[in-house]
Amino acid sequence: MRTKQTLIRWTLVTVAALTMLVGCSDSADKTSGSDDAARATPRSELKGTVVVSAATSLTEVFTEIADQFTAANPDVDVEFNFDSSSTLATQIIEGAPADVYASADEANMTKLTDAGVIAGKPAIFAENELVIVTKPGNPSGIDNLSDLATAGVISLCGEEVPCGRYAAQILEKAGVAISEANVTRGQNVGATLAAVTEGDAAAAIVYVTDARSAGDQVEAVPVPAEVNVTATYPIGVLESSEASDVAEAFMAHVLSDEGQAVLSRYGFLLPR
Amino acid sequence: MAAATLTVAFFVAPLVGLLQRVDWSGLSGELSSPQAWDALRLSLICSASATVLAILFGTPLAWLLARGDLPGRAVIRSLVLLPMVLPPVVGGVALLSAFSLRSPIGGWLNDTFGIQLTFSSAGVVMAEAFVAMPFFVITVEGALRGMDSRFEEAAASLGAGRLTVFRRVTLPMVAPSVVAGAVLAWARALGEFGATITFAGNIAGRTRTLPLAVYLALETNQQGAIALSIVLLVVSLVVLVSLRDRWLMRT
Amino acid sequence: MSLDLDFALVLEKGPRSVQRLDLSIRLVAPEGEVTALLGPNGVGKTTVLRAIAGTLAVDSGSIELEGRLLDRPPDVFVVPERRHIGIVHQDHLLFPHLNALDNVAFGPRARGLTSRQARETARGYLERVGVGHLAASRPRTLSGGQAQRVALARALASEPRALLLDEPLAALDAGTRVEVRRDLLRYLADFAGPTLLVTHDPVDALALADNVAIIEDGRVSQTGTLAEVTSRPRSRYVADLIGTNLVAGTASGSTVTTESGAMLTIAEPRSGALFVTIAPAAVSLHRREPEGSPRNRWETTVAHLDPLGDRVRVQLDSPLRLVAEITGAGAAELDLREGDRVWASVKATEITTYPR
Numbered sequence: 001m002r003t004k005q006t007l008i009r010w011t012l013v014t015v016a017a018l019t020m021l022v023g024c025s026d027s028a029d030k031t032s033g034s035d036d037a038a039r040a041t042p043r044s045e046l047k048g049t050v051v052v053s054a055a056t057s058l059t060e061v062f063t064e065i066a067d068q069f070t071a072a073n074p075d076v077d078v079e080f081n082f083d084s085s086s087t088l089a090t091q092i093i094e095g096a097p098a099d100v101y102a103s104a105d106e107a108n109m110t111k112l113t114d115a116g117v118i119a120g121k122p123a124i125f126a127e128n129e130l131v132i133v134t135k136p137g138n139p140s141g142i143d144n145l146s147d148l149a150t151a152g153v154i155s156l157c158g159e160e161v162p163c164g165r166y167a168a169q170i171l172e173k174a175g176v177a178i179s180e181a182n183v184t185r186g187q188n189v190g191a192t193l194a195a196v197t198e199g200d201a202a203a204a205i206v207y208v209t210d211a212r213s214a215g216d217q218v219e220a221v222p223v224p225a226e227v228n229v230t231a232t233y234p235i236g237v238l239e240s241s242e243a244s245d246v247a248e249a250f251m252a253h254v255l256s257d258e259g260q261a262v263l264s265r266y267g268f269l270l271p272r
Numbered sequence: 273m274a275a276a277t278l279t280v281a282f283f284v285a286p287l288v289g290l291l292q293r294v295d296w297s298g299l300s301g302e303l304s305s306p307q308a309w310d311a312l313r314l315s316l317i318c319s320a321s322a323t324v325l326a327i328l329f330g331t332p333l334a335w336l337l338a339r340g341d342l343p344g345r346a347v348i349r350s351l352v353l354l355p356m357v358l359p360p361v362v363g364g365v366a367l368l369s370a371f372s373l374r375s376p377i378g379g380w381l382n383d384t385f386g387i388q389l390t391f392s393s394a395g396v397v398m399a400e401a402f403v404a405m406p407f408f409v410i411t412v413e414g415a416l417r418g419m420d421s422r423f424e425e426a427a428a429s430l431g432a433g434r435l436t437v438f439r440r441v442t443l444p445m446v447a448p449s450v451v452a453g454a455v456l457a458w459a460r461a462l463g464e465f466g467a468t469i470t471f472a473g474n475i476a477g478r479t480r481t482l483p484l485a486v487y488l489a490l491e492t493n494q495q496g497a498i499a500l501s502i503v504l505l506v507v508s509l510v511v512l513v514s515l516r517d518r519w520l521m522r523t
Numbered sequence: 524m525s526l527d528l529d530f531a532l533v534l535e536k537g538p539r540s541v542q543r544l545d546l547s548i549r550l551v552a553p554e555g556e557v558t559a560l561l562g563p564n565g566v567g568k569t570t571v572l573r574a575i576a577g578t579l580a581v582d583s584g585s586i587e588l589e590g591r592l593l594d595r596p597p598d599v600f601v602v603p604e605r606r607h608i609g610i611v612h613q614d615h616l617l618f619p620h621l622n623a624l625d626n627v628a629f630g631p632r633a634r635g636l637t638s639r640q641a642r643e644t645a646r647g648y649l650e651r652v653g654v655g656h657l658a659a660s661r662p663r664t665l666s667g668g669q670a671q672r673v674a675l676a677r678a679l680a681s682e683p684r685a686l687l688l689d690e691p692l693a694a695l696d697a698g699t700r701v702e703v704r705r706d707l708l709r710y711l712a713d714f715a716g717p718t719l720l721v722t723h724d725p726v727d728a729l730a731l732a733d734n735v736a737i738i739e740d741g742r743v744s745q746t747g748t749l750a751e752v753t754s755r756p757r758s759r760y761v762a763d764l765i766g767t768n769l770v771a772g773t774a775s776g777s778t779v780t781t782e783s784g785a786m787l788t789i790a791e792p793r794s795g796a797l798f799v800t801i802a803p804a805a806v807s808l809h810r811r812e813p814e815g816s817p818r819n820r821w822e823t824t825v826a827h828l829d830p831l832g833d834r835v836r837v838q839l840d841s842p843l844r845l846v847a848e849i850t851g852a853g854a855a856e857l858d859l860r861e862g863d864r865v866w867a868s869v870k871a872t873e874i875t876t877y878p879r
Contacts (some may be wrong), residue, residue: 054295071422153391153473158488184391184473185480195473198365200373200390318849425578426616428603430630430681437604440629 031247047075048243053088055104056188061266084161084188097248102235107161109234122236133218140202146175155195155204167205173227209267302499319461322400326408326457338416356406364470386432395472400461411453415446459511526552526717530584546741559720559732568721570712577603609683613690615674617662630681648676668699688716713855745878770799781804785842790871796879805873806847809866822866
C-alpha cells in the first residue's frame with residue numbers, strides 16, 4: 001500500500017517536472033520569436049534548428065563554421081552529432097533525425113543517396129590526407145609505413161570507418177602488412193587518435209587535420225604522396241529535413257568562401 | 273497499475289525488437305564465424321578471470337568492511353563502490369592514467385617485469401574486475417553484516433580458530449550471497465564495454481570482447497551484431513534464472 | 524576446582540549508549556554442581572556468560588577456571604577458542620548448513636580429531652542425549668526440544684571444562700520444557716565441571732540447580748541453595764519470586780521502625796537493622812477497626828485488586844505497601860474496590876525477622 005502511494009507520488013513528481021521542462025522550452029521559443037520581431041535583422045529571415053551529422057574529423061572546423069553561420073543568422077540553432085561517417089550513416093538509415101550529413105568519404109554518402117534519403121545532389125566541400133602520428137618525440141622511431149609492422153600496437157579506425165578504409169588502402173599500396181593482433185580499432189578517428197594521446201598505442205594513421213589539432217600531443221610522420229589517398233568530404237541535405245531552408249543555407253555556407261577559408265585554416269584541402 | 277504495465281512494456285519492447293530482427297536461418301552462420309567465436313571465447317575467459325579475482329580479493333575486503341574495526345570505513349566503502357556509479361569510460365581513463373606505459377605504475381611494471389597491461393587480455397580482465405568487483409563486494413558485505421555473529425562466537429567456543437570459523441561457519445552461511453555476488457559480478461564483467469575499450473583497446477582475439485564486437489559489427493554487418501547480441505541476451509537470461517530465488521521469486 | 528568470578532565490566536548498548544550495564548560480579552561456581560544465575564530480565568546475566576566465554580573482555584578483576592586465569596586485565600586474556608567452555612544458547616545456534624552429526628562433530632574436529640574420529644565421537648554424544656536417530660537431520664527440520672538436545676550434545680562433545688546454559692528451556696513450549704528439563708538434569712549430573720545456568724524462571728533453578736545466585740542491579744545480591752535464598756529473601760526480586768512481603772527496618776526491642784516510618788510489633792525482641800517478611804495470607808483486612816489480639820493494625824487504602832484463582836491479592840497503599848491475600852468469599856463480603864479505605868492487621872507471631 002505504502003509503496004504504491006510512493007510510486008504514484010513519484011510519477012506525479014516526474015510528470016510535473018516534465019511539464020515544467022516543456023513549458024520552459026515553449027516560453028523560450030516564444031521569447032526568441034518576439035526577439036526576432038523586435039530586432040528584425042535585415043540580413044536573414046531564417047529561423048529554426050538544424051541537426052548536422054558530421055564526421056568526427058570535422059568536429060572543430062564545423063563548430064567554428066556553425067558559429068559564423070549562427071552569427072549571421074541569429075534565430076538559427078545548429079546542433080551537431082559527431083561520430084564516424086559510417087555510424088552516422090547507419091543511424092540516419094535507422095531514422096535518426098538529422099538535417100545535414102557531412103561524411104569523410106564518398107562511399108557512405110553513396111550509401112545514403114542509394115537509400116534515397118538525400119535531397120538533391122551532395123557536394124564535395126573539402127579534401128583531406130592521411131598521416132602517421134606517434135607519441136611526442138617518436139619514441140618507437142617510426143620513420144615510414146613499413147616501421148608500423150613492427151612498432152607494437154597500432155591504432156587504426158574500424159575497417160568500415162572511412163579513415164580505416166583509407167589506412168587499409170595506404171598500407172596495401174605501400175605493401176605493408178600489420179598483423180590484426182597488433183591493431184586496435186577505434187570507432188571513429190577521435191578514438192583512434194586517443195589511443196596514441198591517452199593510451200599506449202605506438203602510432204596511428206589519422207587525417208592530417210586531426211594530427212594538426214592534436215598539437216604537440218603527437219608527432220606527425222608524413223605518408224609519401226605516391227601511396228597517400230585523398231579523402232573527399234561530401235555534404236548533403238536530408239530528404240526528411242523539416243527545416244530544409246536552414247539546412248540548405250548551412251550547406252551553402254560551408255561551400256561559401258567564408259566557410260572554405262575556415263576549412264583551409266584547419267588544414268583541409270579545398271576541392272579542385 | 274497502468275504505470276507498472278507501461279514500465280514492463282518499456283523493458284520488454286527492446287527485447288522484442290531485437291528478437292524480431294534476428295535472421296534465424298542465418299543465425300548459426302553468423303555465430304560460427306571465427307570472429308564471433310574469438311570474441312565469445314575471449315569474453316568468457318576474461319569475465320571468468322575477473323570474477324575469480326573479484327572473489328579472491330573481494331571476499332576479504334567485504335569481511336573487513338562488514339566486520340573490521342577500521343577507521344574511515346565509510347570512506348573506504350565509497351571508494352570501493354565508486355566504479356558502480358562511475359561511467360565505465362571514465363573508469364577506463366582512470367585505469368589508463370594509473371597503468372598506462374607512461375604512468376608511474378604501468379611504466380614500472382613494464383620496465384621491471386616487462387608487463388604491459390594496456391592492449392592486453394590482462395588489461396581486459398583488469399578493466400572488467402574494476403567495474404564488476406563492487407557488485408560482489410557490496411553483495412557479500414551485506415550478507416556478512418546481516419549474519420548473526422553469535423554463530424561465529426558459538427563456533428569459537430567449540431575451539432575453532434578465526435580462520436576455521438570463517439571457513440567452516442561464516443563462508444558456508446553466506447554462501448548463497450557469495451554465489452549471487454559472483455554471478456552479478458560475472459554478468460557485469462561480461463557486458464563490460466566502456467572501460468575495456470578505453471583501457472585495453474579493441475584488438476581482435478586479444479581484447480575484442482563480445483560487447484566490443486557487437487559495437488564494431490553494427491557498422492559492417494548488422495546481422496552479425498544482432499547475432500552476437502542474442503548470445504549476450506541468452507547469457508543474461510541464464511544469469512537471471514539462476515538468481516530467480518533472490519529476485520524473481522521475491523514476494 | 525571451580526569457576527571463580529570476580530570482575531567488573533561496563534557495557535554500553537545501542538548507538539547512543541541508551542542502555543548502560545554496570546556489572547560487578549563475585550561468584551564461585553563449584554565443580555560438579557549447577558549454579559543458577561537468577562534475576563530479572565535485562566540485568567546482565569547473559570553478559571556474565573559472554574565474559575566467561577571470552578566474547579567480552581572484563582574491565583577489571585579476573586575470571587579463573589580450575590585455577591587457570593582466563594581474563595585478568597591488562598595482561599591476561601585467553602581467546603574464546605582456547606577457553607574450553609561449552610555453551611548452550613536459548614535459540615540453540617546450531618549451524619544451519621551442517622546436519623546434527625556434523626554440528627556435534629564440529630568441536631572434536633576443531634580440537635584436532637580427524638573427521639572420522641570426530642563423527643564417531645559425535646555419534647556417541649547424540650546417542651547419550653537420546654537423538655542418535657536424528658544424526659542426518661538439518662537443524663531447521665528439528666523440533667525445539669530436539670534442537671536443544673543436539674545443542675547440548677555439541678557443547679558436551681567439545682569436552683569443555685565448564686558448561687554455560689543460557690536460558691536453555693525458555694524457547695520451548697510447556698510440554699517439551701518439562702521433558703527436556705528432566706533429561707537435562709540427568710545429563711548435567713554426569714558433567715564433572717562447574718555448570719552455570721542462566722534463567723529467569725525459578726522453576727528451572729529449583730529443578731536443575733544446586734545453588735542459586737541472585738543478580739540484581741549488576742551485583743550478586745544473594746547466594747546459597749534455593750531453599751536458603753527463598754527462606755531469607757534479601758531483595759524485592761526474591762520476595763516477589765516467592766510471593767511474600769519484604770520490608771526493611773530497624774528493631775529496638777519488640778518494635779520495628781520500617782524505612783517508610785511505620786511501626787510494627789514483633790513477638791521476639793531484636794535490635795539493629797533487619798529484614799521483615801510477612802506472608803500475604805497473614806495480612807487480614809477489615810471494614811472497621813478490628814478489636815482483640817492483633818497488636819499491628821492500621822488504616823490504609825486499597826491500591827488495586829488482583830484476582831488469582833479463587834483468591835484475591837490486594838495491594839495496599841502507604842504507610843506499608845504490603846500485599847494481602849484473602850479468599851474470594853472474604854473479598855465479596857468486604858466488597859472491596861480500588862481506593863476504598865480499609866483496616867489491615869497482622870499478628871506479631873506472623874512476622875518473621877532476620878538481620879540485614
